[in-house]
Amino acid sequence: MHSVMEISKQILRFPNKFKEKLINFIKIKIKDIQDTRNVYFNFEELSDLLLSACRSNDFGILYSKKRKLFIDEDKISKWIYEKLLPNTIVLKIDDEDILRLLIFCIEITYQMFSGGTKATITAKGFRERRRTFESILVDQFVGKLGEVMLKKFLEQNFPGVKIELDWRISTQLKRHKNDIINAKKKVSIKSTPTLAGIWAEADIGYDYGIMVKCSVPQQPILQFFIEVCGFKRLIDFIEVKIPIHDRLFREYLRNIKNRIYNFKCEEIQTELKGFICGYFKTSEYEPIEVGEKLPYMGKIRERRYLIRIDQLRYEKSSWKIFLQDIGFNFK
Numbered sequence: 277m278h279s280v281m282e283i284s285k286q287i288l289r290f291p292n293k294f295k296e297k298l299i300n301f302i303k304i305k306i307k308d309i310q311d312t313r314n315v316y317f318n319f320e321e322l323s324d325l326l327l328s329a330c331r332s333n334d335f336g337i338l339y340s341k342k343r344k345l346f347i348d349e350d351k352i353s354k355w356i357y358e359k360l361l362p363n364t365i366v367l368k369i370d371d372e373d374i375l376r377l378l379i380f381c382i383e384i385t386y387q388m389f390s391g392g393t394k395a396t397i398t399a400k401g402f403r404e405r406r407r408t409f410e411s412i413l414v415d416q417f418v419g420k421l422g423e424v425m426l427k428k429f430l431e432q433n434f435p436g437v438k439i440e441l442d443w444r445i446s447t448q449l450k451r452h453k454n455d456i457i458n459a460k461k462k463v464s465i466k467s468t469p470t471l472a473g474i475w476a477e478a479d480i481g482y483d484y485g486i487m488v489k490c491s492v493p494q495q496p497i498l499q500f501f502i503e504v505c506g507f508k509r510l511i512d513f514i515e516v517k518i519p520i521h522d523r524l525f526r527e528y529l530r531n532i533k534n535r536i537y538n539f540k541c542e543e544i545q546t547e548l549k550g551f552i553c554g555y556f557k558t559s560e561y562e563p564i565e566v567g568e569k570l571p572y573m574g575k576i577r578e579r580r581y582l583i584r585i586d587q588l589r590y591e592k593s594s595w596k597i598f599l600q601d602i603g604f605n606f607k
Contacts, residue, residue, distance in 0.1 A: 279349035288331050289572075291472060295323045301349065302326065305356065313361055317549075321491050324471035325551065328489075329355050331572055332474040334586040363552040363590055365425045365432075369500055370544040373424045376443065378500060381416040384445050385409060410497065417496055422467020422488030423455055425550025430599065433592060436606040437599060460603030467550075475573055476588055478558055478581045484598065485581055487553040487588065499546045502536050511536070554588025555598055556581070 281301070287293045295302070302323050310316050317325075330337055330347065335355040339346055367374055389409060407415075427439040440458040455465040461483040466476065467490050478485025493499045501507040511533060518525050564582045569575050576582070589598070599606070 281347045281349060283345055283347055285345055288327070291324065291327055294327050294330075295319075298323065298326070298347075301352075305352075309356065309361065315361065315364065315366060316547075321471060321549070325360060325489070326352065327472045328474050328585065331472070332584050332586040335359070359590055360551065362592075363429070363554070365428050365550045365552065367425070367428065367548050367550075368544050369496075369503065369546045369548065371428075373427065374548065377417060377420055377424055378497075380443055380445075381413050381420070384416055385413045387445055388412060413497055418469050418490060418492060419467060421490045421492065421548065422486075422550060423465045425467070425488050425490065425548075426465055426486060426552060429550070429552045430595065433595065434599060434604075434606050437604050456602065458603075461601065463602060471551075473572070474585050475570060476553060476556060476583045476585055478556075480563055480580060482558055482581075484555055484557055484602070485583065486555040487585065489551040489553060491549040491551075493546055496548075503544050503546060507536055552590070553585050554590035555594075556583045556588055 281298070283294075283297060287297055302319060305326075306317055306319065306322055309322075329335070329352070335351050335358075337348055337351045337355060339348060369375075423441050427441055430437055430439055438458070439456055442453065442455065442457045454462050456463045462481065463484045463486065464478040464482040465486045465488060466478070467488045469490055469492060471489050471491060473489070476485055476487035498507065501510075511529065515529055518529065520526070558581050561581055561583060563579050564570070564576050566576055566579050570582060573582075589595075
C-alpha cells in the first residue's frame with residue numbers, strides 16, 4: 277500500500293518538530309535496517325539524515341497537492357536502500373586507518389601549539405578566543421575522518437584501487453592541497469558532523485568536490501582511552517588517592533565507573549559511520565558569490581562551489597567514471 281504523510285514546510289526548519297512528527301516511522305525504519313542489513317543507526321542519526329533528504333527533496337521524497345505538502349514514505353524507503361545504505365561505511369575505532377588518523381591528529385595538534393605549522397589555534401567569532409588542545413584535536417579528527425571513510429568506500433567497492441591520503445604535516449598552509457595525493461586531478465573531500473546539512477562544497481581551484489557526513493561519539497578521543505583501558509587505569513589511580521571519608525568525590529568516582537565499566541578492556545565496541553553523499557565536477561557548475569543566501573545555510577561569506585546534495589553523483593557506475601577520470605585503472 278502506497279503510504280504518504282502530510283507535513284508543513286515549517287517543520288523542515290525545526291529538527292525537533294520534524295522528529296516528533298516522524299518518530300514512529302523512524303523507529304520502524306531503524307529496526308528494518310538492522311534486521312535486513314545488520315547496520316545500526318540510532319534515532320538522532322537516521323532522523324537527521326532523513327531531514328536532510330527531505331530538505332533537499334532527494335529521490336522526490338516530497339510532493340505538493342492542493343497546496344498541501346506530503347512525504348512519500350515509499351520513496352523514503354527507496355532512498356534508504358538505494359542511496360543511504362550502499363554509501364554508508366561503518367568502522368570500529370581500532371581500524372588501522374582510524375588509528376593513523378588519531379596519531380596524525382595528536383601530532384598535528386601538538387605542532388600547532390608549538391608553532392610547527394601555520395594553522396591557527398584561535399577561533400574566529402565575536403571575539404578571537406584561544407581554542408583548547410582537546411577541541412582542536414577533535415576538530416582535526418572529524419575534519420579528516422571523511423577522507424578515511426571515502427578511502428574505505430572506494431577500496432571496498434573497486435578492488436585493486438589504492439587511495440593514498442595526505443598524512444604529511446606541512447609548515448605551510450597550502451591552497452588546493454589534493455586530498456587524494458595519487459589522483460591526477462585535484463579532489464576536495466569535505467567531512468561534516470552535521471548530518472542534516474544539504475550543501476556539498478569545494479573551494480575554487482578543485483576539479484572535484486566530495487561530501488561525507490560523519491557520525492562520531494560526542495567524546496571520540498576519550499572513547500579511545502576508555503576502550504583500551506587507559507581511562508580505567510586513571511580512575512583506579514585516583515581512587516587510591518581520594519580518602520574513603522570524602523563521600524562527594526567517592527560518589528563522583530562511582531558514577532564515572534558505572535559509565536565506563538560497561539566497556540570491557542580491549543573489547544572495541546565504538547563504531548564510526550560515514551555516509552558518502554556523492555561527488556560533483558566543478559566544471560559543470562558556477563561558484564556561489566559572496567552575499568548570496570542559500571536555504572538552511574544563510575548568507576555566503578566566501579566565494580566557492582556549493583551544490584545541493586540531491587544533485588551529487590553517488591551510483592557505483594558514477595564512482596567508476598570518477599576514478600577513471602582522476603587516473604585510476606582497475607578491472
